[in-house]
Amino acid sequence: MTPLPPLPKSELEIARLVWDLGQATVRQVADALPSDRKLDFFTVQTYLRRLAAKGYLAVEREGRANVYRPRVRPKRVLKEIVDSFLNQAFQGQAMPLVQHLVEEHRLSEQEIVELKQALDRLSE
Numbered sequence: 059m060t061p062l063p064p065l066p067k068s069e070l071e072i073a074r075l076v077w078d079l080g081q082a083t084v085r086q087v088a089d090a091l092p093s094d095r096k097l098d099f100f101t102v103q104t105y106l107r108r109l110a111a112k113g114y115l116a117v118e119r120e121g122r123a124n125v126y127r128p129r130v131r132p133k134r135v136l137k138e139i140v141d142s143f144l145n146q147a148f149q150g151q152a153m154p155l156v157q158h159l160v161e162e163h164r165l166s167e168q169e170i171v172e173l174k175q176a177l178d179r180l181s182e
Contacts (some may be wrong), residue, residue: 061138062130063112071095072105073114073135081127134182 065073075090076082080088088102097105106126108113115126133138148154165173 059134062114062135063165064139064142065109065112065114065135069109069114070103070139072102073109076106076109076126076164077128077132081125083123083125085123088128090103 072087079086079090081164083104084099087106088099091097093100094176106115106117106124110117110126111155114128115129116129117124117126124162142154144150144152160173
């Protein structure tokens with residue numbers, strides 16, 4: 059599996075909308091943006107074209123509109139983003155990142171239980 063090119067935050071936002079919708083036209087993606095996010099039709103169209111060119115989305119012509127569909131699963135993209143961040147910020151070491159997240163971000167009781175369960179599964 060060849061790595062995909064990294065995504066800027068703006069393109070990742072648009073990719074997430076397509077993943078959530080399953081498939082979408084430019085208009086559907088533009089309409090799905092949060093109300094406080096002001097992107098015009100042509101900017102959304104540009105982001106979708108870039109995502110298709112980078113291999114994140116497939117595009118098919120249906121009538122007069124292009125319909126965009128995911129080519130990769132969100133889990134794969136998240137893995138690549140986290141792996142890249144881990145290598146850049148923590149020299150590939152996961153423990154300093156985990157410590158930072160645990161110490162700097164308040165975990166709910168449920169999250170603590172889930173974290174303990176995940177650690178227990180690793181030690182089995």
